[in-house]
Amino acid sequence: MIQNRLTRRHALALSGGLAALGLSGLPAQAAPSLRSEALSGEDWAALGADVKAEFKWAWDHYVAKAWGKDEINPVSGTARSFFIEGHDLGLSLIEALDTLWIMELDEEFQAGLDWVKSSLSFDIDAYSQVFETNIRLVGGLVSAHLACGDPVLLEKAKDLADRLMKAFDASPHGLPYRYVNLKTGAVRDPETNLAEIGTYATEFGVLGQLTGDDRYYAAAKRAMKHALDMRSDKGLMAANIHAETGLFTSRNASIDVYADSFYEYLWDSWELFGDTDMKRWAEECMGAMVAHQGKRFDGRLWFPMVDYETAETTAYSQTVLGAYLAGLLGQVGLKTAGDDFLATYTEMQEQYVIIPESTDVRTRTPRGKGTGLRPEFADACLNLWLGDRDERYRVLTALHYQHMKATSKAAFGYTSLADITTRPMAQGDNCPGYWWSEQMKYYFIMFAEPKRIDLDRLQLSTEACVLRGFVRG
Ligand code: DMJ
Numbered sequence: 001m002i003q004n005r006l007t008r009r010h011a012l013a014l015s016g017g018l019a020a021l022g023l024s025g026l027p028a029q030a031a032p033s034l035r036s037e038a039l040s041g042e043d044w045a046a047l048g049a050d051v052k053a054e055f056k057w058a059w060d061h062y063v064a065k066a067w068g069k070d071e072i073n074p075v076s077g078t079a080r081s082f083f084i085e086g087h088d089l090g091l092s093l094i095e096a097l098d099t100l101w102i103m104e105l106d107e108e109f110q111a112g113l114d115w116v117k118s119s120l121s122f123d124i125d126a127y128s129q130v131f132e133t134n135i136r137l138v139g140g141l142v143s144a145h146l147a148c149g150d151p152v153l154l155e156k157a158k159d160l161a162d163r164l165m166k167a168f169d170a171s172p173h174g175l176p177y178r179y180v181n182l183k184t185g186a187v188r189d190p191e192t193n194l195a196e197i198g199t200y201a202t203e204f205g206v207l208g209q210l211t212g213d214d215r216y217y218a219a220a221k222r223a224m225k226h227a228l229d230m231r232s233d234k235g236l237m238a239a240n241i242h243a244e245t246g247l248f249t250s251r252n253a254s255i256d257v258y259a260d261s262f263y264e265y266l267w268d269s270w271e272l273f274g275d276t277d278m279k280r281w282a283e284e285c286m287g288a289m290v291a292h293q294g295k296r297f298d299g300r301l302w303f304p305m306v307d308y309e310t311a312e313t314t315a316y317s318q319t320v321l322g323a324y325l326a327g328l329l330g331q332v333g334l335k336t337a338g339d340d341f342l343a344t345y346t347e348m349q350e351q352y353v354i355i356p357e358s359t360d361v362r363t364r365t366p367r368g369k370g371t372g373l374r375p376e377f378a379d380a381c382l383n384l385w386l387g388d389r390d391e392r393y394r395v396l397t398a399l400h401y402q403h404m405k406a407t408s409k410a411a412f413g414y415t416s417l418a419d420i421t422t423r424p425m426a427q428g429d430n431c432p433g434y435w436w437s438e439q440m441k442y443y444f445i446m447f448a449e450p451k452r453i454d455l456d457r458l459q460l461s462t463e464a465c466v467l468r469g470f471v472r473g
Pocket of ligand 1: 260462
C-alpha cells in the first residue's frame, strides 16, 4: 500500500527511477508495474511544468494536423468527427480551452477563441447526442467564458443549450431523448439512461445564472427528480429508462455504465447552487450504494451492478469509469468507503499499469484488451486530494501520469490503447476529446497548483470543465 509519509530517497525515483525502469517517455514502451512507494512528491512544480509541456506539444500537433476537427488520431496524424459524421465542431479545441487558460498558454487560448468566433455554428440539420453535446460543448463554452469573460462564448453556449432543450420539451416527463436535430429540433432514441437524462444540472445551472433564465436548471432537475422518485425500497434506481413511458427499462442499478455522472451532478448541484434537495438526494443515493451495492470480492471493495429492488448482483464486472465514485464518496462524507474503493483501483493500476477498461471483479482480470485513455482514476485522486490535501493522492496521480506518458504517447499526441496485455502495449489511434479537458487538467492542477485556480472554490463538471474557481488577474 501507498505510504503516507514520503521520503527524499523516494524522490529520486520520480525522475531517474522512471528512466531506469524504461519509462522515460519513449512511445509505446513496455511499462512495468511501478509501486507507489517508488515515487515521491519532491518537485511537484517540475512535474506540473512537464504536464504543461506535454499539453503544448500535443496542442501544436492538433493545430498542425486537425485544426477545427473533433479529434486527432495521433498515430496516423489524421482526424475524425465525433458528433456528426463529416461535420466537425472543434470538439478537442473547445475541450482544451479552459485547460489552456489555466496553463497560461494565452496565445493558444486566443487562437481557439478566434476559431470559435469565426467558424463555429450549430445551425446544422443533423442529429447530435444530447448528453455528449452538453458535457463537452456547452460545458466547454461556458467554462471558457468564465475564464476570459468573452460574451461570444456565452452566446454560443446559450444557442446550443436552447437547441438541446428541445429534447427535454418533447418528452411528457421531461426526460430528454438521446438525440436531437440541432436545426429542426426533431428528436429520436427515447430509450435512454440515467447519465443521459441526468447530466445537465451544472452546465445548465451556471448558464441560467449567467443569462438570468432559470428554465435550464429547472429542466435538468425535473428529469433527475423523475428518476429519483422511482427509487426502490433499497434506495436504488435502475440505470435504463424510457423518455416516453417514463419507466425503467432494466433492473440493473449501476454506478458506472449508464449512470455515473447522474450521481456526480446531485452533489455538484449542492456545491454550486446550494440546492438542498440535491444534497439530500446525493447523500441518500450514496448511502444506498454503500449499503446495498458495495460488495467484497477477495477482500476488495467493488460496486458491481445489482438488481435495484433486491440488491442481488446481476453482473460481475466494473469499468475504469467507476473510479470516479471513490472521489465522490469522499466528497459526500463517506471517505472511508472512498479510500477503500480507490485502493481497489490502485491495486489494478499497480498490477496492470493501465487500469483495464473493464474488470471481472471476481478474478481481477481484464475483460477485453483496449482502453480509452481514461481520466477517472486521476479524477478521484483530485477530489480526494482537494478534501484533505493528503500527499498520497498526488503520488498516485503522478504514477497515472507517468504510466500514460510511457504507454500512450504517439507521434502526434496521446492515444487510446488497443491492447494493454502485450509488452509493449499496442496503441490505438485516437485521442478522445476529454483528454484535453480532463486528465491533463487534473494533473496540472494537482502538481502545479496554478495561480489561475482557487483550489478552495474549485468546481468541475463531469467533463472537468471549470464551473467555479477561476482566478482572473
Ligand atoms: C467523460 O466524457 C466524462 O467524464 C463522462 O462523464 C464519462 N467519462 C468520460 C471519460 O471517460
